Amino acid sequence: MNKELYSQFYKTMFKIRTFEKRIEEFSMKGEVPGFVHLYIGEEAIATGVCANLTKNDYIQSTHRGHGHTIAKGAKVDKMMAELFGKRTGYCKGKGGSMHIADFSVGMLGANGIVGGGFTLATGAALAEKIKGTNNVSVVFFGDGASNRGTFHEALNMASVWKLPVVFVCENNEWASTTPYLTTTSVKDISDRAVGYGIPGVIVDGNDVEKVYEESAKAIERARKGEGPSIVEMKTYRIKGHFVGDPEMYRTKDEVKERFELTDPIRRFKEKVLLEGVLSENEINKMEEEIIKEIDDAVKFAMESPFPSEEELFEDLYVD
Numbered sequence: 001m002n003k004e005l006y007s008q009f010y011k012t013m014f015k016i017r018t019f020e021k022r023i024e025e026f027s028m029k030g031e032v033p034g035f036v037h038l039y040i041g042e043e044a045i046a047t048g049v050c051a052n053l054t055k056n057d058y059i060q061s062t063h064r065g066h067g068h069t070i071a072k073g074a075k076v077d078k079m080m081a082e083l084f085g086k087r088t089g090y091c092k093g094k095g096g097s098m099h100i101a102d103f104s105v106g107m108l109g110a111n112g113i114v115g116g117g118f119t120l121a122t123g124a125a126l127a128e129k130i131k132g133t134n135n136v137s138v139v140f141f142g143d144g145a146s147n148r149g150t151f152h153e154a155l156n157m158a159s160v161w162k163l164p165v166v167f168v169c170e171n172n173e174w175a176s177t178t179p180y181l182t183t184t185s186v187k188d189i190s191d192r193a194v195g196y197g198i199p200g201v202i203v204d205g206n207d208v209e210k211v212y213e214e215s216a217k218a219i220e221r222a223r224k225g226e227g228p229s230i231v232e233m234k235t236y237r238i239k240g241h242f243v244g245d246p247e248m249y250r251t252k253d254e255v256k257e258r259f260e261l262t263d264p265i266r267r268f269k270e271k272v273l274l275e276g277v278l279s280e281n282e283i284n285k286m287e288e289e290i291i292k293e294i295d296d297a298v299k300f301a302m303e304s305p306f307p308s309e310e311e312l313f314e315d316l317y318v319d
């Protein structure tokens with residue numbers, strides 16, 4: 001076992017969870033403007049996938065994008081400021097939760113349009129192929145998004161041109177208020193790979209090691225020029241669709257039961273402690289450092305100014 005890698009897994013997952021909990025708290029208080037979709041319970045996916053990527057590789061995220069952004073190496077203070085609508089944020093406070101991007105770390109952007117990322121990620125992969133690099137592009141998407149036309153267009157083109165793009169499905173069983181099986185023609189979204197002549201695999205998306213290992217294979221295949229794959233991560237959406245969702249469509253018991261079974265952080269922590277890879281002390285120290293980093297980010301966001309009225313129309317158009 002690689003202690004450094006396992007520490008990185010724990011730190012990233014814990015950082016995402018801590019960030020999300022603080023955002024939930026402030027969002028409930030009305031201090032975070034706009035809709036916020038939390039990634040709690042799905043941390044292992046972004047963490048395991050992004051651990052295989054370099055800064056030169058790209059990711060394209062979704063409306064539920066804070067976890068991907070953190071895992072790809074973005075700064076939590078600039079993220080927090082963006083969520084609070086402050087001028088020091090990634091989009092100068094004018095984008096909010098669903099529009100955070102950081103090109104300096106290869107994070108092409110969250111996206112408020114469900115299924116909006118497929119063609120962008122495929123385009124980025126095409127650009128890398130034309131430039132002759134061995135960089136790859138990864139697109140995260142939900143089960144609901146796999147029913148959009150853009151999914152099928154992008155997969156076909158990526159397959160025909162053997163583009164270095166990996167399609168990572170986060171099947172959390174819900175698309176907003178809809179259980180995915182009532183709107184999706186297949187139980188396993190990875191089965192759709194057959195239609196495009198590419199590999200499709202199913203992974204326990206709550207097991208960060210499995211996520212890391214299986215996505216490594218698809219990423220390696222893309223890097224070698226062998227084309228795209230679908231990697232379907234089975235997980236469960238622990239929180240409401242958005243913060244404040246009354247969740248009339250499922251019971252609290254169902255959610256509690258599933259979280260007890262699947263919580264990727266608890267599972268990983270128990271495993272590394274049992275196997276002696278990390279000690280209780282080491283974990284506590286990592287947690288303390290991360291809590292401080294997130295507290296500092298909150299302070300930075302709160303103390304930052306809002307954009308002024310004069311700035312309202314700035315950055316809307318390229319000069």
Ligand SMILES: Cc1ncc(C[n+]2csc(CCOP(=O)(O)OP(=O)(O)O)c2C)c(N)n1
Binds near residue numbers: 112146
């Ligand atoms: C094109 C488009 N249609 C509908 C919506 C409204 N909407 C936002 S999130 C969502 C559900 C997405 O479900 P899924 O892709 O499974 O992702 P999850 O929320 O489960 O992570 C919908 C319908 C939207 N933002 N964009």
